[in-house]
Amino acid sequence: MARILYELKGKDDRRFSPYCWRSRFALAHKGLEVEYAPVRFCDKDKIAFSGQTLVPVLVDGDNTVFDSWAIARYLEQHYAEAPTLFGGAIGEAEALFVNGWADRILHPVLVKTVVTDILAHVEPEDRRYFRDSREKRFGVELETLLEDRDERAAHFRELLEPARAALAAQPFLCGDAPAYADYILAGTLQFCRLTSPYPLLEKDDIIYAWRERMLDLFDGLARRAVGAHD
Numbered sequence: 001m002a003r004i005l006y007e008l009k010g011k012d013d014r015r016f017s018p019y020c021w022r023s024r025f026a027l028a029h030k031g032l033e034v035e036y037a038p039v040r041f042c043d044k045d046k047i048a049f050s051g052q053t054l055v056p057v058l059v060d061g062d063n064t065v066f067d068s069w070a071i072a073r074y075l076e077q078h079y080a081e082a083p084t085l086f087g088g089a090i091g092e093a094e095a096l097f098v099n100g101w102a103d104r105i106l107h108p109v110l111v112k113t114v115v116t117d118i119l120a121h122v123e124p125e126d127r128r129y130f131r132d133s134r135e136k137r138f139g140v141e142l143e144t145l146l147e148d149r150d151e152r153a154a155h156f157r158e159l160l161e162p163a164r165a166a167l168a169a170q171p172f173l174c175g176d177a178p179a180y181a182d183y184i185l186a187g188t189l190q191f192c193r194l195t196s197p198y199p200l201l202e203k204d205d206i207i208y209a210w211r212e213r214m215l216d217l218f219d220g221l222a223r224r225a226v227g228a229h230d
């Protein structure tokens with residue numbers, strides 16, 4: 001049965017989407033083999049069959065699922081016998097909270113911190129689209145975001161405090177072993193790691209040590225990704 005994950009591709013085959021990383025981790029957690037299909041910003045015809053324009057999109061036999069959260073829920077429901085992503089209904093509800101925290105609190109700050117660097121990592125044909133769409137979103141020329149980058153990065157590190165509190169008590173956000181809430185935050189940090197040389201995390205940060213553990217999972221799935229900056 002064909003199982004394909006359509007995911008964002010930048011220059012030199014960099015797969016930097018935080019949402020696609022959530023799905024990559026989730027598939028690996030379930031032990032499912034998957035073929036990765038690259039989609040560039042200006043190459044969305046490839047996912048037109050899904051009826052929308054964002055990745056990740058998962059095709060699993062006759063099923064098409066888009067949106068990383070919907071993909072995680074689909075995998076949990078359809079592969080219930082494989083290791084659980086949520087650990088039950090309460091865990092799923094808590095993971096939804098982490099999903100919202102990452103999307104609504106962390107990403108707006110993080111994206112502004114690294115977005116200017118992303119320009120160098122998208123194909124020349126995608127660069128104009130990327131610049132125009134992001135400048136429209138942020139209301140400024142991308143280069144101006146570099147001016148207060150240090151302050152923004154410090155703010156981002158502060159926003160990670162809830163994760164630090166959890167990791168002070170246990171090795172993973174989900175407890176003794178990683179599960180979907182860990183994959184959400186790992187996807188967020190992987191996005192930065194694959195697009196920007198900016199030293200976002202301090203090496204003595206408990207989050208840095210946790211990220212190292214996440215990079216080691218699944219035979220170094222995330223560690224060996226093309227284009228990592230550290």
Ligand SMILES: N[C@@H](CCC(=O)N[C@@H](CS)C(=O)NCC(=O)O)C(=O)O
Nearest residue numbers: 008017018019054055056067068069
């Ligand atoms: N809520 C969606 C967000 C997906 C999303 O924003 N994907 C980005 C990649 S990071 C995308 O496809 N962007 C295409 C574009 O900006 O044109 C999810 O969790 O999957």
